Amino acid sequence: MPSIVLVDDERWVRTALRKVIERSESPYQVVKECANGQEALDWLDYHEADIVMTDVKMPVMDGLTLVQLLRERPKPPEVVMISGYDDFQFVQFALRAQVVDYLLKPVEVDDMRKCLETIRTRQSAGGTTDAPTPVTAGNEREESPIKLAVRYIQEALPGDVTLQEVAAKVHLNPSYLSQLFKQQMKMNFIDYVLEQRMERAKQLLCRTTLRISEIAERVGYSDLAYFSNTYKRITGMTPTEYRKGRV
Structure with missing residues (x-):
């Protein structure tokens, strides 16, 4: 069964995330809970995991450092950052580090489900790309979220089209899609x-x-x-x- 490592310094948050993952009805299973990045790295030295879900701000080793060190490994797991802060700098870091998603606390079941579906599709396709690949049908599977977002916008116009609506279509957090869109399209x-x-x-x-x-x-x-x-x-x-x- 595909595995997840939860990294957060607050036990109640890890418990809440575990329950959200269970309620998402995904095939992923939490195999380890860690209180900081160093604890997660130590465990991953001797075990494997498909996904690491990490908080940003933690003692001993924060989530940003953890992501950087994971990226140096030959076969890094997929990474999802979870934070209570909708902070531009954190989202920008997540984009540069090719983090799959940036979820805001409290994480909703639908957001978790979409995130895990995205990862499952990426892994089924045989690896990662420069940007998260959303769950879609047919040849859409190989398209980036921004290409899909642009296509959805074109199809929706001249009707109303919102960031939240398009983010849901491409299975990304609205804040994350907003920064990804600005980075790749050079406009908001x-x-x-x-x-x-x-x-x-x-x-x-x-x-x-x-x-x-x-x-x-x-x-x-x-x-x-x-x-x-x-x-x-x-x-x-x-x-x-x-x-x-x-x-």
């Missing part, structure tokens, strides 16, 4: 969605004779004035000015 999630709406508006302005109000509605804006102001802020021109310049 909201700006990307807005840019895509305006690109669709541009196409409609150039290729159709639809009224501006109709175009606004088609790209998700019920308020014409708000659409026009947003369009001008992004492109430097109002929709009417843009259309006239393309004629």
